[in-house]
Amino acid sequence: MEVHAVALTAPHLNGLKGDFDPIAIVRAEPLPPVVAAENGVHGNDDKGNGGAKQKEIVLGRNVHTACLEVTEPDADDHFTGDKDAYMAAVLARYRNNLLERTKHHLGYPYNLDFDYGALSQLQHFSINNLGDPFIESNYGVHSRQFEVGVLDWFARLWEIERDEYWGYITNCGTEGNLHGILMGREVFPDGILYASRESHYSVFKAARMYRMECVKVDCLTSGEIDCSDLKKQLLANKDKPAILNVNIGTTVKGAVDDLDLVIKTLEENGFPQDRFYIHCDGALFGLMMPFVKRAPKVSFKKPIGSVSVSGHKFVGCPMPCGVQLTRMSHIKVLSSNVEYLASRDATIMGSRNGHAPIFLWYTLNKKGYKGFQKEVQKCLRNAHYLKDKLRDAGISAMLNELSSTVVFERPHDEEFVRRWQLACQGNIAHVVVMPNVTIEKLDGFLEELVKKRKLWYKGSGGDGVAPSPPCVAVDIGSENCDCGLHRKTGLDVLF
Numbered sequence: 001m002e003v004h005a006v007a008l009t010a011p012h013l014n015g016l017k018g019d020f021d022p023i024a025i026v027r028a029e030p031l032p033p034v035v036a037a038e039n040g041v042h043g044n045d046d047k048g049n050g051g052a053k054q055k056e057i058v059l060g061r062n063v064h065t066a067c068l069e070v071t072e073p074d075a076d077d078h079f080t081g082d083k084d085a086y087m088a089a090v091l092a093r094y095r096n097n098l099l100e101r102t103k104h105h106l107g108y109p110y111n112l113d114f115d116y117g118a119l120s121q122l123q124h125f126s127i128n129n130l131g132d133p134f135i136e137s138n139y140g141v142h143s144r145q146f147e148v149g150v151l152d153w154f155a156r157l158w159e160i161e162r163d164e165y166w167g168y169i170t171n172c173g174t175e176g177n178l179h180g181i182l183m184g185r186e187v188f189p190d191g192i193l194y195a196s197r198e199s200h201y202s203v204f205k206a207a208r209m210y211r212m213e214c215v216k217v218d219c220l221t222s223g224e225i226d227c228s229d230l231k232k233q234l235l236a237n238k239d240k241p242a243i244l245n246v247n248i249g250t251t252v253k254g255a256v257d258d259l260d261l262v263i264k265t266l267e268e269n270g271f272p273q274d275r276f277y278i279h280c281d282g283a284l285f286g287l288m289m290p291f292v293k294r295a296p297k298v299s300f301k302k303p304i305g306s307v308s309v310s311g312h313k314f315v316g317c318p319m320p321c322g323v324q325l326t327r328m329s330h331i332k333v334l335s336s337n338v339e340y341l342a343s344r345d346a347t348i349m350g351s352r353n354g355h356a357p358i359f360l361w362y363t364l365n366k367k368g369y370k371g372f373q374k375e376v377q378k379c380l381r382n383a384h385y386l387k388d389k390l391r392d393a394g395i396s397a398m399l400n401e402l403s404s405t406v407v408f409e410r411p412h413d414e415e416f417v418r419r420w421q422l423a424c425q426g427n428i429a430h431v432v433v434m435p436n437v438t439i440e441k442l443d444g445f446l447e448e449l450v451k452k453r454k455l456w457y458k459g460s461g462g463d464g465v466a467p468s469p470p471c472v473a474v475d476i477g478s479e480n481c482d483c484g485l486h487r488k489t490g491l492d493v494l495f
Contacts, residue, residue, distance in 0.1 A: 129144055135344055158299055
């Protein structure tokens, strides 16, 4: 029995209209202590190339001292209500902590601007979308009608007909990558997985889980896949099919791989469409790119096999979830009958959060294509604002053309990194400008960063008295680096 979708009504998608000006402006719990390597976080790496040493990550350190212990209720708690009062106090403190940490949230791609009060009436139900979204199971407390409505919306976005796609709402973005790469492996059991070095770690996790041969392809300075190196790697393994992960926004730099160039590279080097499978990891930018002028289009009209996007990122779902779409012709090799469910299952996890599709359906209906278009425009403008302000302050910074991820030199103080919840890699950090990140929040961050930076690098000049700002030319290009070597005026702005 087929599930009828709850349709999403939205204006026709025409991309951004009109000229787009990228620079236009439209009490807490204490932070856990920083655990740093003995010799400090920054410095030359083992290869002596001026990189940064990784911060030491120690399993279990400082966790049990800060955890909230589960205790047994006293015999008279039922009458006194002491236990309820204690738990209410704990939750109130936790809520205040969340409010404070949300104010200083810049480094991770989560849209924190949402209001789902209307859905609170559903929290008392155990909603589980077991098995295939398009086939009823014996379990009746589900939200398949919402799930299929959401899937149909994304099918229109990525240009594939209803009867030609299969998909489901995943429990997270990683699950979308695991499923997409598994599809590639099932279509080409002897295929080799190719992924750029800046792909999300879940791609390489998938390779380990499925025991797939995996080739890491070099990247350009922008973080985009280097198709000249891809060509070299393909020719070295010409006898085996190719399974490719294409990034629609890399994790650290927000770089968008050129899908058309990747396809051209494959076809020009002896890989026709029946010898390659492409999975597009669009965790964040997969939902932003359709609303950006001149952005490369992700479309099933091109020879791609699957696309995934996260629901808790740009959409703003309060729990981790995602959307995974693939071609119906591919899913048949993975699907199997499950008598226990009276259904079929081709998902990774089987049981899935039935609340997530309802949250997604609610947001897509409320915002529509025009709403997302406005939010994308706002994010890109604010990202250009932040990048320009950083450069004006003499701080090394880079922003890819199609991205809202601003990359800049890693702050010297790890407490500052923790306070603003910045994501770091080596000598660089980034801010992901999401719909909830306002100009006021960016101004507060910039003001604090500039003040701190004056203290960190006061008197620096190569005399060993104080550290100098790191050179990040290798990471973001010499044209974006404001270190003393590449732009001597960098520190003059501050002092």
